[in-house]
Amino acid sequence: MQPKRLSWTFLGQMAGLLFVVSLLSTAHAQYYGGAYDGNQKDAPINVSSYPADIQHAYKTFRYTCSECHTLARAFDETSTPATAKHWVEVMQAKPAADFSDKQAQEIIKFLNYYHAHPPEAAW
Numbered sequence: 760m761q762p763k764r765l766s767w768t769f770l771g772q773m774a775g776l777l778f779v780v781s782l783l784s785t786a787h788a789q790y791y792g793g794a795y796d797g798n799q800k801d802a803p804i805n806v807s808s809y810p811a812d813i814q815h816a817y818k819t820f821r822y823t824c825s826e827c828h829t830l831a832r833a834f835d836e837t838s839t840p841a842t843a844k845h846w847v848e849v850m851q852a853k854p855a856a857d858f859s860d861k862q863a864q865e866i867i868k869f870l871n872y873y874h875a876h877p878p879e880a881a882w
């Protein structure tokens with residue numbers, strides 16, 4: 760029957776449209792902000808008011824702690840000196856981790872400073 764054939768065509772078109780829309784919204788979430796922060800290397804925090812050595816430590820942190828997960832994750836559980844030290848040591852012990860004791864100390868110093876002086880525009 761003619762209307763039935765038409766409605767199957769219509770359903771097929773709608774399914775196709777839904778598929779395209781879902782692809783577009785994924786791309787949108789991925790590239791234009793929103794909840795998905797991917798593996799971004801650059802934490803959008805302003806460290807320009809931090810002392811020079813902490814700014815340097817921030818670079819080490821940003822590079823090292825974004826290698827396997829987001830920086831958001833690295834900030835998550837490191838808000839006290841004890842947890843910062845704990846997690847940096849846990850990360851350093853991972854077989855794929857590639858940073859020195861000196862860099863670990865720098866990163867802990869940065870995390871402690873960061874959590875004691877939260878930047879104005881948190882991300």
Ligand code: HEC
Pocket residue numbers: 820823824825826827828832833834835836837846847849850851853854855856857866
């Ligand atoms: C070699 C890969 C690797 C590197 C480099 C790395 N991490 Fe991780 N990180 C992981 C994995 C994998 C997990 C998941 C938990 C686990 O396996 O211990 C994790 C989990 C964490 C967690 C726990 C968060 C939660 O979900 O509870 C914190 C905090 C953390 N990482 C901080 C850091 C910091 C800070 C650095 C930089 C010094 C860092 N990570 C570098 C692999 C890494």
